[in-house]
Amino acid sequence: MLVGVGTPGSLENIACGPETIAFSASAGTTYYVLAVDDQDDGSGNGGSLQISVNPMPPPPTVDVTIAPRGTFNSKTGRVTLHGTFTCADADWVELSGNVSQPVGRIGTIRGDFPIPVDSGTCDGLSHQWSASVLPQAGKFSGGKSLTVAFSFACGTFECSSGYTEQTVRLSGGGK
Numbered sequence: 001m002l003v004g005v006g007t008p009g010s011l012e013n014i015a016c017g018p019e020t021i022a023f024s025a026s027a028g029t030t031y032y033v034l035a036v037d038d039q040d041d042g043s044g045n046g047g048s049l050q051i052s053v054n055p056m057p058p059p060p061t062v063d064v065t066i067a068p069r070g071t072f073n074s075k076t077g078r079v080t081l082h083g084t085f086t087c088a089d090a091d092w093v094e095l096s097g098n099v100s101q102p103v104g105r106i107g108t109i110r111g112d113f114p115i116p117v118d119s120g121t122c123d124g125l126s127h128q129w130s131a132s133v134l135p136q137a138g139k140f141s142g143g144k145s146l147t148v149a150f151s152f153a154c155g156t157f158e159c160s161s162g163y164t165e166q167t168v169r170l171s172g173g174g175k
Helices: none
Strands: 002-007 010-016 032-034 060-067 069-072 080-086 094-101 107-117 123-133 142-153 161-170
Touching: 060 094, 060 142, 060 161, 080 107, 080 142, 080 161, 094 123, 107 123, 107 142
Parallel strands: 069 161
Antiparallel strands: 002 010, 002 032, 060 080, 069 080, 080 123, 094 107, 094 142, 142 161
């Protein structure tokens, strides 16, 4: 399907796609729609043409928080972090993060982590998350660390992204 504006014979293409397309329409503008049987269904030419025009769904929203306290394991150097996320009007969401902790005057311990998300969690409600982070080298220990969490969610036509930073105080030291 193609959507164009202008005059017949010299249309400007503003949207195209195999099935569902999206574009912003303006009052008073004439839009020309070209529908094509691409024959991808294997049945040849013909059939019933159905075109519907609907408002676009709202863009997705996603927000993630990081709790100001986390724990570490002194034997493994592993850190456990937690927080919340809220996602709405999206088909899926991905969350990830990284944590860094200064060691001495010039060293830094770092670790990256995915934030596990169950399917169906873009329902507009707040959900808890927890992640376990292994250091890339060395061991995390007690004290302050900087944690950044990234969020990315996509709906039918649009995507949304964001991030948050939080200084996290790590405590624990046990197993």
